[in-house]
Amino acid sequence: MQRIFITVVIVLLCIAGASAQSSNKLVAASAARGKTVYLQRCMVCHQADGGGVPKLNAPLDGSSAVNSTNLAKLVKYIVKGFNDRVEIDGEFYENAMPAAADLTDQQIADVLTFIRSNWSNKAGPVTALQVKQTRSKLK
């Protein structure tokens, strides 16, 4: 009986390990695709180091918004753009962010996954399903 229990535990651990591994692979693949989107659509303003441009374009590296759990806000910035004159982590930025409404749910999930895990950022991945759900609620 004890032996059966141990075997079951081992099997379960293996499955969990394998699924974690495959999930890591999925996240890595999403971030890799996200990097391509970033280079084409985001980098010109937010820069290769995610540092933005002082006083013009907000940084993504170390940004409280980028690293927050409020995904709805991030999805909204991408889909609707951003042109409010508000203080972001103690600074004001002049340039308007254009809407990128042509990006698919998957592309937005990918680019957010890339941004949230790159440079000094250590926030979790974003799935296409999460983007779809928050996007459908946007006015």
Add this chain to the structure above:
Amino acid sequence: MKKVTQISIFSCLFMSLLLTAISTSAQNIKPDADNAGLSLPAGFAALKVADNVGRTRHIAVNKQGAIYAKLERLDNGKGIVVLKDTDGDGRAETKTSFGNYIGTGIAIKGNYLYAASNKEVFKYALNATGDIVDENAVATIVTGLMDKGQHNSKSITLDNAGNIYVNIGAPSNACQEKDRTKGSMGMMPCPILDSAGGIWQFKVDQLNQSYASGVRYATGLRNVVGLDWNNQLNQLFVTQHGRDMLNNLYPDLYDTTISAELPSETMYAINKGDNAGWPYVYYDHFKGKKMMAPEYGGDGKKTVDDKFINPAIAFPGHMAPNGLLFYTGNQFPARYKNGAFIAFHGSWNRSPLPQEGYYVVFVPYENGKPTGKWEVFANGFSGKSVVKNPRDAQHRPCGLAEGPDGSLYISDDVKGTIYRIMYQK
């Protein structure tokens, strides 16, 4: 008693003459051992007048050598800093401040100091020692100018006929229906030009002027930050920041290399009524042509020859010419006299290519025209051999001013360093 008074008056005069001599002779001032971290042409030397002054945008120097610097972020609630060298060593010993508004433009003309917020222009009287008579006795000469965040800084310069010139930057990249958005067309005509995207002229001796009482002196200028009145030619000159994102918005027409180099940054000699063509055209210094903007039907090849003025000189793209100064002093070698210094704040819109600018350029003039060649005059502000990302730059040159002895002053709006460049044979 009378004799004592005479002697004391005499010695006071003598002392002040002596002090003036000390504070204005660049030959006697010891530069920084490392020339303030700058590389300069042979014979020139530099020192840091002050450090950590705040985000110093434009600067003005009075006849006594005191520096007035405009801040774009308040420091202890104040937006204008006054720096004075009290012992003649070239470095500022005292720092005072006043004015509760941020901004960029600042200028001295006659016995007045003029300073701009992002919406207004103010005027203060100076006394015989070049100090503000009463910082609370401020006259608002211009008010209600457009400030929508993007390109909101107001730069100023004055002519010799009682007029002040103010740039009003367009709150837009290329006057698209949706700013900086791929696929959005340019508005025709561009409605922004009614109240921005140009230079406005106002009277120095009238209060509370705005669009209705001012003159739109020149239009079709996207965002001018450097402007100066050329007293030799009696003409306004301006430096424009050209539009961004040709590759991002039109990847099929412009690759990243072309988009880094174009459009040109431009300096214009302005006559009243001139139109420089933004947003309908941009300048291409490789072709030497005005090009139709892609938002208005351009394809990177169509030129526009029959309207809009040409630049006096053009530079590579995105370098951000923030300061313009025509040199009138006698301290520098003769070739510098009546030529133009331009402070390039440095680019961001050249990525993925390395950034450019972050230096002060000299444009030689002959017979009232640029010779066509420009040269880097002062470099090393960024502290990097290559600036990949703008936040890596330690200093970024922004404002320029000429001291009473012909020294060139340069402000930095990252760390608030004020540099003084001297010629020392």
